[in-house]
Amino acid sequence: MTFAQQATRRRAWLALLAATFTLAAAAPPAAPHAAEEIAALKARIAELERRMPAPELGQQMLDLQLRHDRLWWAGHAGNWNLAYFMVGELGETLRGIEASNGDAAELQPDRLAEVMPAMMNPAVRAVQQALEKKDPAAFAKAYDGLSAACTACHQRAGVEFLHIQRPRTPLLDNLRYQPAAPARGVRP
The missing domain is CATH 1.20.120.10 (Cytochrome c/b562)
Known part of the structure; x- marks a missing residue:
């Protein structure tokens, strides 16, 4: 087989591959049963969200x-x-x-x-x-x-006995409130 024949054959294969990919890309989306599955999953999610209690x-x-x-x-x-x-x-x-x-x-x-x-x-x-x-x-x-x-x-809201004010002591004491000191050589 000559070089020209090999090049022609290669181009034919490339054209066939390109046509195959083009047809695959143009194919309709997933089968109808997939759309039904998606609809069923969406309905299930909506039902679970409806059942989920709101935070107290x-x-x-x-x-x-x-x-x-x-x-x-x-x-x-x-x-x-x-x-x-x-x-x-x-x-x-x-x-x-x-x-x-x-x-x-x-x-x-x-x-x-x-x-x-x-x-x-x-x-x-x-x-x-x-x-x-x-x-x-x-x-x-x-x-x-x-x-x-x-x-x-x-x-x-009718719960006037809940009067909010400045705290006198931290509710939790495991967080350091003082700003961290800048690293040496770093100017703020």
Whole structure:
């Protein structure tokens, strides 16, 4: 076989392979039974999500209280990075409460998903702004405003005996609140 014949044969094989891949790519999607399986799986997921209980509101509030506590101690120590992280976690916890317990009975006929953001978001923003300034006095004032917003929300829910204030001791004492010292030779 000559070189020209080999080249022609190679081109023919390449053309055949290209045609095969083109046909495979143009083939219809998976068989109809696969679509039925996908639909059945989607229905099963929806059913499992429907059956899954919402997190208990009291447990979520304890998580919120932990974030609130840690936020105070981080800001009080001047650990602005940790405090900013904690206010982010606090905001995330608030959004989780709104999403999973938005229709909590405590606020009926109002919706927790509407009342809580209106009461809490301005206070959270004020704390974030104080943290950006790295101003201890502004932080303390904004933190007290956040605590007052928590208490006001509790009053609106009819649980006015839940009065939130600055913590006197850390809820947990296994987190160091003092900022880490910069490494040698590194300037802040």
